[in-house]
Amino acid sequence: MKGKYLPFIFFPILISFLFLSPLGVNGKDKDEDIVEDEKKVILCHARTPEDAKNGYNLLNVSKKSVFDKKDSEDGKGHDNHVVDIIPSFTYFVKEDVFTGEYDYKDKKKDGSCPNGYEEYGKLENCRKAKYEKLDVEKTYPGSAKWLLEAGKIVLDNDCKFPELCEYKTAAKYGEWSDWKGELGTLNIYKVRTVSAFDLIQYQLFGDEYACNTEDRYDACDMTETKTSVSAWVEDPSNTEKEIQTTIVAKVDSTDEKVICESSFTTASRDIEQGEVLGENTQQGEVLGENTQQGDVLGTTSVVLAKTGASSDLYIFIVQAVLMLGTLVSGTLLVKKYI
Amino acid sequence: MNRTHYLVLTAVLFLSTALFTIFVFIPTVNPYEVVNVQLQTPMRETIEIESLPSLKDFWSMEENTTKIIDAQILNRELPTKWQGKKIFFKYTYIGEYSENTQTILNDLLLNEYKWQKQLDENGNIVFGGIILAKDKTYQLHTHNSYSKGNRYFLLGDLLDNYNSNNELIGTQIRFGNVTLEAKWAKDVKILEENSFPFADLIISTCLERNSYRRLVSGWDIERE
Structure with missing residues (x-):
């Protein structure tokens, strides 16, 4: 890159400006302070003891109290309470932000820069970047408990626990037994225990509170039909069309990871017109969730913008001609008259 | 004489x-002109997720105001030169498309968002782009230097890089408090083909100097 500039090294003024480019080498530490603001966040604060076994209190507190250790009773911000349920939120932080301006000073006689100033380029000058405090938006990601499904449920329920086994249970499987029954006949099976435990108790406290228990025989003795529909994506074999795949699977009714049988169908349509050309043959209940926005609503056109980084060739040529002209005329002047 | x-x-x-x-x-x-912006992004307190949120629920879309937010590439490798740098995203929303939108857009791209403005004083990367609304979707226009991220630090370079490696579709980028995932990408000459399916955000960048060839990609909000 710098090789391009070699023809111009005769001109200190050029070099000085070239090295004005701030390359981010100034390692000024950022001074972060949580900004006090009037906005608050609703969270679930664990009652004592801190394991939340006695439940939560619904609090509407300042966002600062999530971080600041001074304002809380036990000297800790809510973020330090392991079981508190704190949702994700945004807040402002004061940070030093470069203003785009510098203070300049000459080098000292020994060639070094004054304290706080840095040398740059090949100039005789030193400079120091100017900063000002500005509010920068940050995102608090949410506490560990809030990231769990149970945490969101409790927060949505004003920090109260739903009745045990009321909301959702999770299955726990025992080991399969050895084969039982009469060998050599169809009357042969394996069996295992399947228990369901309360999801909220398990996720928040690790307690496997059993809701019910049953014996289950071989996988796929009871099945459920599940259907998942993909998003519309461009057809790899035809760029003017897009396709959507529907998968219909029969899964074991107590262990969804066991797929007993499956089939898929594909629908196709024109991208521009949104016309369905194929037939969606999906059957059965749609139990999955399609997180896309739904059908393609139409099309749009993109504005033609000048987003290409510009070519600088002609600038270099003009600069070279001007500098050579100056050099030649100056040399002639010196030789003839000075 | x-x-x-x-x-x-x-x-x-x-x-x-x-x-x-x-x-x-x-x-x-x-090559690098320091980005200096006033950071005054308003805080969004609560998102009501009764219907699917759109981009304006996450980003401030106050017309003709510059905003800057954090950005993070979630599931793709960054070019070697980019590693260890924080990434910010600076944008200006210029409103609904109108007759003089293209003039405003190009003026911003050549001045306030000139391609040399890609780093802040600390050497951190500042993606820049202009957003407009058209046909009920948002378009982001951003620079590309065609170096695929090996030389400069532009969002267009990064997308060009991923697209060259067939990695663009599926790329997830977190902007502030929303994650966007690339759902489709097209390498087109938009004077010949200028029809694109809807997305929460359409990002357009050049693929050739002085040409109408563009890399256009559709990004949808990752909804939980």
Whole structure:
């Protein structure tokens, strides 16, 4: 890159400006302070003891109290309470932000820069970047408990626990037994225990509170039909069309990871017109969730913008001609008259 | 030519060279111009997720106001030169498409969002782009230097890089408090083909200098 500039090294003024480019080498530490603001966040604060076994209190507190250790009773911000349920939120932080301006000073006689100033380029000058405090938006990601499904449920329920086994249970499987029954006949099976435990108790406290228990025989003795529909994506074999795949699977009714049988169908349509050309043959209940926005609503056109980084060739040529002209005329002047 | 002629000629040339250097050459060849913006993004308190949220629920879409937010590439490798740097995203929303949108857009791209403005004073990367609304979807226009991220630090370079490696679709980028995932990408000459399916955000960048070839990609909000 710098090789391009070699023809111009005769001109200190050029070099000085070239090295004005701030390359981010100034390692000024950022001074972060949580900004006090009037906005608050609703969270679930664990009652004592801190394991939340006695439940939560619904609090509407300042966002600062999530971080600041001074304002809380036990000297800790809510973020330090392991079981508190704190949702994700945004807040402002004061940070030093470069203003785009510098203070300049000459080098000292020994060639070094004054304290706080840095040398740059090949100039005789030193400079120091100017900063000002500005509010920068940050995102608090949410506490560990809030990231769990149970945490969101409790927060949505004003920090109260739903009745045990009321909301959702999770299955726990025992080991399969050895084969039982009469060998050599169809009357042969394996069996295992399947228990369901309360999801909220398990996720928040690790307690496997059993809701019910049953014996289950071989996988796929009871099945459920599940259907998942993909998003519309461009057809790899035809760029003017897009396709959507529907998968219909029969899964074991107590262990969804066991797929007993499956089939898929594909629908196709024109991208521009949104016309369905194929037939969606999906059957059965749609139990999955399609997180896309739904059908393609139409099309749009993109504005033609000048987003290409510009070519600088002609600038270099003009600069070279001007500098050579100056050099030649100056040399002639010196030789003839000075 | 006598002495006066030489003096005048030398002076004129020297002055011209100095002015050209200061006002044209330096601003043009300077590879990195520091980004300096006022950070005054308003805080969004609560998202009501009764219907699917759109981009305006996450980003401030106050017309003709510059905003800057954090950005993070979630599931793709960054170019070697980019590693260890924080990434910010600076944008200006210029409103609904109208007759003079293209003029405003190009003026911003060549000045406030000129391609040299890609780093802040600390050497952190600042993606820049202009957003407009058209046909009930948002478009982001951003620069590409065609170096695929090996030389400069532009969002267009990064998308070009991923697209060249067939990695663009599926790429997830977190902007502030929303994650966007690339759902489709097209390498098109938009004077010949300019019809694209809807997305929460359409990002457009050049693929060739002085050409109508664009990399256009559709990004949807990752909804939990």
